[in-house]
Amino acid sequence: MSSGKFQLKVPKGTKDWADKDMVLRTAIFDTIVSVFKRHGGVTLDTPVFELKEILAGKYGEDSKLIYDLKDQGGELCSLRYDLTVPFARYLAMNPTVQSMKRFHIAKVYRRDQPAMTKGRMREFYQCDFDIAGTFESMIPDAEILAIGVETLSDLGIKDFKAKLNHRGILDGIFQTCGVPEADVRKISSAVDKLDKLPWADVKKEMTIEKGLPEEVADKIGEYVKLKGGPELLEQLKADQSLMSNTSAKAGVDDLTRLFEYTDAYQITSYISFDLSLARGLDYYTGLIYEFVVASSAPPPSAGSAAEKKHAKKSKDKYIDDDDNSENVGVGSIAAGGRYDKLVGMFSNSKKGDIPCVGVSFGVERLFSLIKASINEDQLRANDTEVFVMAMGGGEGWTGFLKERMAVSKMLWEAGIKAEFQYKTKVKFRQQFEAAEKAGIPIALILGQEEYPNGYVKIKMLGTHAAGDGETVKVEDMIPTLKEKIATVNSTSALIESIRQL
Amino acid sequence: MSSGKFQLKVPKGTKDWADKDMVLRTAIFDTIVSVFKRHGGVTLDTPVFELKEILAGKYGEDSKLIYDLKDQGGELCSLRYDLTVPFARYLAMNPTVQSMKRFHIAKVYRRDQPAMTKGRMREFYQCDFDIAGTFESMIPDAEILAIGVETLSDLGIKDFKAKLNHRGILDGIFQTCGVPEADVRKISSAVDKLDKLPWADVKKEMTIEKGLPEEVADKIGEYVKLKGGPELLEQLKADQSLMSNTSAKAGVDDLTRLFEYTDAYQITSYISFDLSLARGLDYYTGLIYEFVVASSAPPPSAGSAAEKKHAKKSKDKYIDDDDNSENVGVGSIAAGGRYDKLVGMFSNSKKGDIPCVGVSFGVERLFSLIKASINEDQLRANDTEVFVMAMGGGEGWTGFLKERMAVSKMLWEAGIKAEFQYKTKVKFRQQFEAAEKAGIPIALILGQEEYPNGYVKIKMLGTHAAGDGETVKVEDMIPTLKEKIATVNSTSALIESIRQL
Structure with missing residues (x-):
């Protein structure tokens, strides 16, 4: 060596x-x-x-x-x-x-x-x-x-x-x-x-x-x-x-x-x-x-x-x-x-x-x-659409790592670009900051109470942020995310904006 | 040298x-x-x-x-x-x-x-x-x-x-x-x-x-x-x-x-x-x-x-x-x-x-x-969607080269993949054969009589062929072509078919 x-x-x-x-x-x-x-x-x-x-x-x-x-x-x-x-x-x-x-x-x-x-x-x-x-x-x-x-x-x-x-x-x-x-x-x-x-x-x-x-x-x-x-x-x-x-x-x-x-x-x-x-x-x-x-x-x-x-x-x-x-x-x-x-x-x-x-x-x-x-602030280094987060706390809170993995896998299989934090004991704020820093437009939140009951929350981030987000059933998660994704910028939008410079 | x-x-x-x-x-x-x-x-x-x-x-x-x-x-x-x-x-x-x-x-x-x-x-x-x-x-x-x-x-x-x-x-x-x-x-x-x-x-x-x-x-x-x-x-x-x-x-x-x-x-x-x-x-x-x-x-x-x-x-x-x-x-x-x-x-x-x-x-x-x-016959070497052809004959027939150029330019500007034969005196059959050989799915035909009156004919080719084609006004040409194109195979369809092998 x-x-x-x-x-x-x-x-x-x-x-x-x-x-x-x-x-x-x-x-x-x-x-x-x-x-x-x-x-x-x-x-x-x-x-x-x-x-x-x-x-x-x-x-x-x-x-x-x-x-x-x-x-x-x-x-x-x-x-x-x-x-x-x-x-x-x-x-x-x-x-x-x-x-x-x-x-x-x-x-x-x-x-x-x-x-x-x-x-x-x-x-x-x-x-x-x-x-x-x-x-x-x-x-x-x-x-x-x-x-x-x-x-x-x-x-x-x-x-x-x-x-x-x-x-x-x-x-x-x-x-x-x-x-x-x-x-x-x-x-x-x-x-x-x-x-x-x-x-x-x-x-x-x-x-x-x-x-x-x-x-x-x-x-x-x-x-x-x-x-x-x-x-x-x-x-x-x-x-x-x-x-x-x-x-x-x-x-x-x-x-x-x-x-x-x-x-x-x-x-x-x-x-x-x-x-x-x-x-x-x-x-x-x-x-x-x-x-x-x-x-x-x-x-x-x-x-x-x-x-x-x-x-x-x-x-x-x-x-x-x-x-x-x-x-x-x-x-x-x-x-x-x-x-x-x-x-x-x-x-x-x-x-x-x-x-x-x-x-x-x-x-x-x-x-x-x-x-x-061009304005380079409009560019993002990656295309990730959804950041999968866990929200919870208190005794016995696991951080939902395997749940985040399983949900991410569902998104990947549906063709959605998704990431999550590589950590068991996540802090909600840290996940949020990581997503915003990377310019990821959508948060998918697995709540400690809601997720086991079959619900997730979808919240728009950054320049797309609007309100507190909406709670949807897990089975409606993917179609709802796809609707949201269609509203945010993508690489093809970048090409379009270059053309219109 | x-x-x-x-x-x-x-x-x-x-x-x-x-x-x-x-x-x-x-x-x-x-x-x-x-x-x-x-x-x-x-x-x-x-x-x-x-x-x-x-x-x-x-x-x-x-x-x-x-x-x-x-x-x-x-x-x-x-x-x-x-x-x-x-x-x-x-x-x-x-x-x-x-x-x-x-x-x-x-x-x-x-x-x-x-x-x-x-x-x-x-x-x-x-x-x-x-x-x-x-x-x-x-x-x-x-x-x-x-x-x-x-x-x-x-x-x-x-x-x-x-x-x-x-x-x-x-x-x-x-x-x-x-x-x-x-x-x-x-x-x-x-x-x-x-x-x-x-x-x-x-x-x-x-x-x-x-x-x-x-x-x-x-x-x-x-x-x-x-x-x-x-x-x-x-x-x-x-x-x-x-x-x-x-x-x-x-x-x-x-x-x-x-x-x-x-x-x-x-x-x-x-x-x-x-x-x-x-x-x-x-x-x-x-x-x-x-x-x-x-x-x-x-x-x-x-x-x-x-x-x-x-x-x-x-x-x-x-x-x-x-x-x-x-x-x-x-x-x-x-x-x-x-x-x-x-x-x-x-x-x-x-x-x-x-x-x-x-x-x-x-x-x-x-x-x-x-x-x-895979079946290689399903693959095409290029993605061309439309072959622009001229149809006519007799004395004074110019071959519509510049007309084919001008129409191709309109298609290109609309994002449509188009080609035509690099020749003044084209023969209709040769154009047809060239398009079919290349697997191009759509013919756009400029007729000697029709085109100067503002009409073109759109005809599906090869495996997509159906009937004699339809005659449309030049101003409706691009939307009609885009509808047809959406019905034919593309590279993304190839990827999809690979996935389903």
Whole structure:
């Protein structure tokens, strides 16, 4: 047995979820799952670690953030970095599954420099919904955007918008402006920083760091400053040099169709077509988007040079990937895009490609936003509905422990959530205080005289308290309790109140 | 980007959960959580890995089965081996929490020789309920047993019993029979094999392998063959030499009280007091138990010498710990016990001790049992309630794609689970077949003539089919659909039907 000297803590970048935070997080998950199921989603659970080679070559520079398991003999494995690659691996392994609307809520792992205040953890939850299958252009993509809007609305998030772009248009712009094919991804990643850095800095990165001629950078600069709604598409359509590029033309056609569908879903007002959105991950092939909130703007110091320098110099050699992470925007609460080639990467034949489009919600950021906007006093850590108490005294008073047990058992069997004090000689006041402290709304009282005669008393507690309670026959106890329970708050009420924030 | 040669598989001893299996597993979890919440449980979520030193010295010989993360700089971490040690670590870290009924459903990791047919995996779920806090003897213990009985009953498990013993009685027996103090744990672990091996083999292990004098082993043999109900306690109470041992006496007193409480809970008939039950883990200090089913008896080859030899010789050097695992009995579906010193191991003061008692359900085994007993045709992979279809044809027929989108959106906003075909030019028959294949119970049909005039048709499908359907106004569509939905099966009906198996 071990003893003495060790650090009593969780690993850096991880945390325990408990108490009211856990109740709130569960309510958030329930809300998200209910949207996912409304859209026909089925869930998939993959192992927390994958063969190391499955993750290899999927995350570009960010591969250095992957956690490996120690080589203890046998296969080399790594903790999953996201839920997308395991989903693609699943599809490739199960060729009979040619289409799927799957959701997956689970933890992912990144050996990143933690920044708790920014909600960046090494272990964190992702909530993903993806539509896999060969379908007509933009139909699933529009539904994914609708799911994003519905989910955030149901979570009571206000002032959010979906920044949206298309890799085809972006690639077309780079080609039209004269970026060499080999440099497209790195120029793309520079553009992606425009939500955090001024154009001058981004241009410097393109030209000085990445060797792009200044006039090429300037041409790109004219495009990537454009943002707006569907009307911006008309402007691009009028740009003959851009429209002569096949990739850009196809992207513009996609978006034209997309906006028709978002009109049908009545969500176009949430969308901001933003040519500066690029997203870090290599595997996107079409539409890309990022849901952002105005209210979670970066603190002034976020991403400052000083902070980055500190991270780079810190003793353990974890990497600050603020610049490379696919969750680029600081106000980003969900993000995703179309990835038509990822499943095929796991397959040896061209036939193995299954086009996919999806969205991933960042729970930690949503949690912080929602927590800041609710009154935590309304939350209870448990759902207990009834506290079973004994009332009596004097000589020969047993405390009715076994009676409380027997009655609790009756309640449990009737599906009622019930507790009692784990004590023989109970004091009435102590039981009352315990119930009120835990926020339990109903007391079921076994009186020394009444209970042996077949009667119990039901009394509402706390904010539900009203009068002295009512005495009912034991055989009427359960229906009466169920009526009372229906009048008090429950977790589903919490979800409802979150929605109405 | 990677390419070509790699194995498309999940790591050995892990699996994907998908489709109907996932639906069934979710229903099992929901059932278990609902029992846990009835008993006042709150949930806790701890990181999937802990500092390596937190796990050190907690699992005896089984420590070799712990998965370590690779040393990539910074802290050394290991994947959690169970949910009990992280819970104890949490309590020690949060000294304001002096009592807690916590449940935790999550994956744990053991670098064990996988045996899929026996449900032994390297990644598997545990469902734990534990009561921490200083309470009167046996009150929480009896409730944990009641939770075990309720959970298995609600899951439709039949013919189960709770084998139960007490470490105090077992230690008393070993002391009374003359086992040296230092040998108690290893003799205990030999006794624990009596559910798989005949006494002669166990005796051989005690005497030849572990050096116990033969007459001591024989004395132990007389005790550990005893099993029965509360009446066995009377037999032990009459055993003066055993009752002169403090530890055995205290254990017998505990069990006497326990049986009073299990009587109050009306669960005594499920209990088999079995002096051969020892359980592998070091940290138990009092009551120990194991829920077993008759119907999952070991296959003839289970644990055979040949199989073990094969495991030992297999190329990757994983260990077959069949003999050492705490999940000893092959028919074991849940197990647990009292551990009063584990929290204190993380604390430097005696005051840090928090007594605990808990039970852990093995989901994989429960899943196999339940799956074997249900008709899988009754399960649907998703919950979709309504398939939105278009019906029309001829020149100028658009397929009503945007209309189907707009109507689906109305349904989603009303909380109705709806899908439609991702296609412009739909064929009525194809839509019908897609809906029927997916088991979706209701078709909402937008007719080429009717819909523009404000009417839709609602038609029940599959086993719910009846007549030609009814035509309703668009404004009555949602209330009518909700009435229909209330008449068809849902996931909660699945849980109910599992309970009634």
